[in-house]
Amino acid sequence: MKNFTFSLIFILSAVLGFSQACPDPTSVICDDLDAYTVGDVIGQAGADHWVAWPGSSLSGQVIDTNSFSGSQSLYIGAGPVLDMLFLTGDQTSGLTTLAWKMYVPANATAYFNVQANPSAGDSYVYQLYFNEGGANPGLATFQQLPPEFDYPQDEWFDVSLSVNMNSLTHSLSVNGNDILVGTDYVANAGSQPATHFSSINFYAVDAANQYYIDDIVMHYDPLTSLDELDQDKFSIYPNPTTDVLNIATEKNIESIVMNDLLGHVVIAENNINNMPTQLDISALSQGIYMISLQIDGETFTQKVIKR
Template sequence: MIKNLSTKLFVSLSIAGCVSTYGQCTPVSEFSENFDTLSCCAFGVVPPCWNSYVTQDGGNQIISSTAPASSPSNVYQIGYNKVSIVIMPPLTNINAGTHHFKFKARVNPGSTPGFLEFGYITDIGNISTFVVLQPITIANGTYDNTSERIFDVPATVPANARLAIRNPGTTWVGHYWDDAVWESKSGLGTKESELNDLKMYPNPFTDVITISDTSEIQNVKITDISGRVIKTIDKPTSTINLSELKSGVYFMTTYHKDGKSKTHKIIKE
């Protein structure tokens, strides 16, 4: 977990809110945060070198002890059609293409689907500078096998931007999330050319898709365009039946025995 510590302060903004922040922090190349050093339930509490934007009309976020993915704490972004943003620490490699962001998310059990947005913000003092990279639909009420989401960040993102999760206030649902990680994709290195030779066909496909070589593949994950894990297949064969998927765009990530991975966009007709 990130250990950059500095004095906490609150800054009033002209756009009806305030941002909980810390002093100057050294950018990092990776982080893994489970929020377990923080405790419930003050508004706007985030780890050192993170930020939390709180709107005066009630948009907020707390650290909650309610059913986290990894005990004892997780983030809770309050619903009630209120906007809030949790901003991640500064990164040295936000647009390098070598890393991705992943986290686990859920909504209050029994709620209608919730909606968060993964993106970035270029000015933590100005909520209007948030840019959406990927909308996230969340239907699961517990941290289950669909709760993990994985997102790539395009090279077009400004180098000084900060990754962020926004509750856009489009629903009354409360959103929980945990185990936030910025990590290497593990798809680069001496065997990258071998990974690039890996093929998925036919693409588009109808029900069955074929992987050209599965000898070094440990498992495969299928995610939808919102980053939700749809299916995990351990020790896959060369032909994978995906007839249960609806028509649309998906991503198939192969995880290899040497720790590397490769993601392909696939289209179900």
Template sequence: MKKMYILVFMAFGFTFTASAQLYFENFESFNLGDISPQSPHWRTWSGVDGGAEDADVVAGGQEGNRSLIIDGSQITDQLLLIPGNPSSGQFAVGFYLAMHPGKSFYFNMQAALTPGSDPWQQALMGGNVYFNCDGASDGVGIVTSTTDCSAPEETFSYPVDTYFRVTCYYDLDNQTWSLRINSNLVFENHPFAFGTQTFESLAAIDFYSASPTNEGYIDVVEILDQTTVGTEDFDATVFSVYPNPVKNVLNIQSMAVVETVEIYDIMGKLLISEKPATISPNINTSNLSPGTYLAKVTIGDASKTVKIIKQ
């Protein structure tokens, strides 16, 4: 049987390489309550695990039974640490976000690492990112160098009362970043430059309770290294899939239009074939039986295949 599997993989030219996934979290393995004591990838601004600054894992989520809430306490200040603290290359940070009507949300990028459990040293670059900055602008987001919402440098829209995908693309070499909401590239090449801060590294994403109306639910967090994706030139087809294992919906995070998605069983039988012709499509896998499958993703004239597990 093992020989047959090898022949199947060779026949289809399968490879299990896509962009390098540095971190993935859907919070399903966490207990309800403070996140920092449960994971080394998250820390508070003060460096003290637990307590008022810590964001809470709560019931309910984009697909599973857990998510992370950034509340309106104006105290919660949660940092997502970037593995490796990179100073060059291209990286993507993505997460699902849900906000109820009348609620706000805020995050920023931190450009220098504070070591250990010391209080974090402010290193904001790339601007303040607000969703519904004034609490009365549902569906409108801005990037600004101010904290009073009066001078937006970028403006974008987002859906309300449903989960949507937020993807930040950080180009550390050119010190610019771009933002995608679901499949829509809402702005690109916004400069890191912010006050007198100098760029040292992509250290963290700061989720802060910036106002009393702040309330956002985060789920399916992913950090990707998109600097190199293999020995061949495959820039147009940088993608990742999540969640994996998958229950009902397989999300494909991409920077370019996905032409086709084909899912095979391990014997090479084609079970699902879709032509989404969109960036970052979602594929319904609810009819698949539990087991191991191969998802072949085609972007332009190139294809890559990844192994997925259906729960």
């Protein structure tokens, strides 16, 4: 079976130095913080994806007093100010999805941003504040983008983001709510354009900053194009479409999976024998989706627009 993702995942794993076990074998990084010793995360075995912001030597702290799973998590706080980068591999193509658990104590502040250039600080896609300035506990706001939304206090919640460097779009979900979907991936701060998906910056933004990170999982899909197939023997149409998507090929389709831009599976079909195949997507919301086909042991992915 040919696997288009293996070589790049292997390279990413080696570059990022990840060695912890993960329940999801398809992940590039899976970090539950439990393999480290309590204290500075920087410099520990298997933690090469954690580095300090350039010019800072302070490390986020592995603690054993609050966690979502296991017994440990990563604490980002002030006094001294902690400023960390979670490296995502300087992606310039493909789809990267990143998810983690987050805990913000009541009345505390929290913050993270998305770095879009290998040189940290040169390009920010967005900066997200939780309880900015301590004025609105439970309210999250962007510095550069219009949405604002509620988040839980004193409990763990989900954060999930995706960056598609092929289509230059990105999405964000917090506590199960879609905040950004298919938003243009552009620099909204900094001096350089958004040319990469380089890192997440977890930063103690002010003296009231306290938050915890746990169970970080990163996936990467190179989004191998269907154009690599013989187009005389393959077609997917109409695209864009409003209700039905037709897939015709002389090859054997083993499975079809369609995901939204947050990585949620919206359609999954296996053991497909009839050709052409017709998918009813009328129930899906308007937007951009990624369809992945397993064909004769090879996986191909293409963007589909639902109108």
